[in-house]
Amino acid sequence: MMRRSAGAGWVRTRAMSSLAVVGLAGFLGLGGIGDAPATAVDGRVGTATAAMGDQAAAAHPLRVLLITAHPDDETMFDMGRFKERGWDVSIALVTNGENGGVVEGIVADVDPLSGDDVLIEHDPAPGVWLTQPPAGPSIREIASHVALARQRRHEFLTSQALNGVTSVYFLSGLRSSDFEDSWDNGVKNWDTPLLEERLLQVAKRVQPDVIITLNPDETWAHRQHWGLARIVRQMYGKGEFDRPGEPPPTLYGIREHGWYDQSLVPEPGDVRFDRTAMSPVLGATYEDAWTKATSVYISQSSHPIWFGARVAAGLLPGYTDFDLIRRLDATGRPGLAAQFASQAPDSRAMAALPAKPRVVRLSRG
Secondary structure, three states, X not given: OOOOOEEOOOOOOOOHHHHHHHOHHHOOOOOOOOOOOOEEOOOOEOOOOXXXXXXXXXXXXXXXXXXXXXXXXXXXXXXXXXXXXXXXXXXEEOOOOOOOOOOOEEEEEEOOOOOOEEEEEEOOOOOEEEOOOOOOOOEEEOOOHHHHHHHHHHHHHHHHHHHOXXXXXXXXXXXXXXXXXXXXXXXXXXXXXXXXXXXXXXXXXXOOOEEEEOOOOOOOOOHHHHHHHHHXXXXXXXOOOOOOOOOOOEEEEXXXXXXXXXXXXXXXXXXXXXXXXXXXXXXXXHHHHHHHHHOOOOOOOOOHHHHHHHHHOOOOOOOOOEEEEEEOEOOOOOOHHHHHHHOOOOHHHHHOOOOOOEEEEOOOO
């Protein structure tokens, strides 16, 4: 298989004002900064070929494979622009999230801007979560990790139906928990060859034009986010996602949802999503569509109520109204920005999406 270099990764910076260096006028209408070359790990630069197009893309909706670690990771960016174009989006979910992100205890705090009470999470841990935020501290205890995994899967599938996702691939079994969910351990206990085998099974079925994973270089983020992203990037660099007779897919990583103030400076090839814009076919702003799809994650601190509370309390100092997807490959091929620019939202294409995703379980447990 052909070897290729992946992109250099993520900029570590707190310089919010550096956006002015690029200039907002340089962004496309969707917010992308275009498909300029991405710098490779070894210092080489992929040569952008503006005239290079994907004839295959005209024959089928763009095929996107999103590879994430936990249920709700996909909420770190706005998927509305994929849905409104009728793109074929599949998600490969590695863990069931049986150990993480639920609310253990809630205390009232005062928002100095409004004087209203806001609810702040403390020490997230498995087993306890709020049933109906923000109605009050009505606590429900989950009896087991399997029960929590089942709950999170239900939330995930409900959300993906709203996002117009075509297929969902569960890589870990409910009872077998092939790939543990753990902040502390990261990916060190994962069976990496098994994970790669299952990811290749998914890729062969999906035949993606675009692969989007998490943030491989932001090591201040969840260990399983950057750990998984590094595995995917290594597989990509070895040509394991190549498709016979077709160009290799482009590769992207999700920045941490603008939650923090690192990595805010766009790089060539990035795609920027302005969530405040109005969608011509969704009947809502992208922010509203994102909020609706995220609100089903009632067991998680990504729920808009708790997310907003953290923003109000200053716990997410870099939170902004846009999302950034980082270009990770150096193939020089036109990427997402070109795809967005060449294909307008299409209500008929969106209407052709399934009402709920097809579910494929790659584990027997």
